[in-house]
Amino acid sequence: MDLDAHGGNKRVFQRLGVGPSTTDTKQKVCFHWRAGKCNRFPCPFLHRELPLPPQTTGPANGTTTKRFANSSWGRVGNNSRPVRKMEKVCTYWVGGKCGYGEKCKFLHSWFLGEGFSLLTQLEGHQKVVSGIALPSGSDKLYSGSQDETVRVWDCASGQCMGVVNLGGEVGCMINEGPWIFVGLPNIVKAWNTQTNADLSLSGPVGQVYAIAVGNDLLLAGTQDGSILAWKFNAATNGFDPAASLKSHNLAVVSLVVGANRLYSGSMDNSIRVWSLETLQCIQTLTEHTSVVMSLLCWDQFLLSCSLDKTIKVWVATESGNLEVTFTHNEEHVCYFLQIWFSCVMHTGFCILIMIKSKSKVDFWSCP
Template sequence: MESSDLQERERERRSPNSMDLDMNGGNKRVFQRLGGASSKDSNQKVCFHWRAGRCNRYPCPFLHRESPPPAPFPGSSSSTNNKRVADDDSGFAGSSHRRGPGSGNNTWGRFGGNRTVTKTEKLCKFWADGNCPYGDKCKYLHCWSQGDSFSLLTQLDGHQKVVTGIALPSGSDKLYTASKDETLRIWDCASGQCTGVLNPGGEVGCMISEGPWLFVGMPNLVKAWNIQTNVDLSLTGPVGQVYSLVVGTDLLFAGTQDGSILVWRYNTATNCFDPAASLTGHTLAIVSLYVGANRLYSGSIDNSIKVWSLDNLQCVQTLTEHTSVVMSLICWDQFLLSCSLDNTVKIWAATQGGNLEVTYTHKEEYGVLALCGVHDAQAKPVLLCSCNDNSLHLYDLPSFTERGKILAKQEIRSIQIGPGGIFFTGDGTGQVKVWKWSTQPTAIHP
């Protein structure tokens, strides 16, 4: 078997769209090698040498014509999943399929240069690694994004594990990124160069900035750095990893692995943070916190959202409509938006009695990891929605009309809005990408 055959089979094996398991849960290829019946004759496969216009096998055991397009996934639009793109990627050809001179009766397939390639919406892993041998003939995407409202400016490499925080401290010309590789990296915003690496002494679970302060969540600890005065504080009290941090008024909140929320109050006289409270009620780790409308919202692995009053730090409501981990929370005007590994984004609004109720549920094909919101230059709200299929969707609200998509090697766990139409994404491989809106948005503030 030629090496190109092996590459093609390896590509199919690695694609999540290929069905590698039989109905009994076993590996299909192993099942077939042991004598199991194949659901599809191998000679019904299209020859990829013919597709590339260079098949020299006669007779060739594979088809020298295009097979019918695959059926759309349940619940998805055929206009979304069955788009066909010309070789030069200049635009969509709709549901029709143009045939080049290499099709028809030409069994040698030497003239396939004008052929249309069926593109999927999946990133080519070989291209992402810099070595796809198929070039424009590849049916997978050779780009990091889809949509014309934004573009990739640069990529920041250096972290070795998932990026857990991205921060732009006030008054600083530096970007800070944190990772589970136990490092913080400092980047010069003008040059994009890494100017320093900090080792906080443990795995970083989250990082935020507020004014000149940089807060880093770690196992059993929150570190606080003042980048203007170089004050370095260690806030003790958390049990286990600190997964989420947020600041509200003069309070710092930390969501911990044991399900409690620790609270510190900033003391201007001593320039320190004094312990203020410990909020209990969640039964499992707290992975998302947000402050808005004089409320603290907490999302947990126990599938619930709790609403806390900032006046007395008492829980005023528990929301239990999600059926899996509540990964991210944001406030938008009078609405609360939550996302979960249950594949949904829920929109909450207050009733006349003041309690929150779900007014709309947006469903995704995969679990939703993170939310971030902006307004574009026309004051239109745009929601950035990261899913665990390694994609980030950009939706116009309130219609949830998709206006673009960002792709990554692994899931995007961190999103940060910057000034001047810049935003940042950090993924599971440690890559941080810098994006630029073609029309400048403004960050949403609670």
């Protein structure tokens, strides 16, 4: 290691912009201050960023140079540069206590990047929000939570318009047309926002963790490892029991429908592929080593994310069976996958949304 005469790391001092003869500790930036946690007064280290290195304004031989004046928070002279944000949400901002404002080194947003901005926060639930739904043609947003309630929000004002107490934790929530389906312990609630129909579909054993719709079937993944299916009855505007699919050993926590197939992810670390015509399991995928949290059909691919910190991309072979074609390793666990499509000036594009934690959301765009 390259040490100076006082036993310090010369490379570190040079990297901080301090000459070899400088030993003043005040030429170092306090890393506790950078993290917003310094409580020393007085602090022997700097509570500001160091100035930029000298800028050459004359010939290449260095005969004329100009140093930037000392300034705080990255400001140089009369010009300013944007503060480089760390990929971490400011905990003080979350608590409404950060005093640095736009100068804070940490994110004052749930998103990192351009194109998205926070409109408002819908506050009211006391526990984890486990599902949201925006029915077709509705100006109301519905959110379900483990606090055993569903809240109705006005999309224009962001105000809560009502609270429905359900008496059980909401495990999942989806909408299909005017219908809203809510998974509860031992039951699935079905609401029609146009006719105000309120149905209770019995049959599940334990918490309902996942719901999907396909081939005129309503499908629910349950805590006992089974998948219950109901057939929509247009004459009665209701749902008749159709089948119970049993193959998983543990709870079914994710469902998705694509290409006349049903894909189910489970706490038994497997993915089952079902035919929606015969309601039979036609393939079992076992490449994940932990719970399969979310599934997504994207074009000809199946995407899966798991608590094993991987996202796998599956593609069908000539035989029709799915095989892993790509595995993406994540630093953090990915809990949920969602795809959002849009069309601008007749040019389609899509965004893959990956939710890693309550403060980490990734957006991948594909042309």
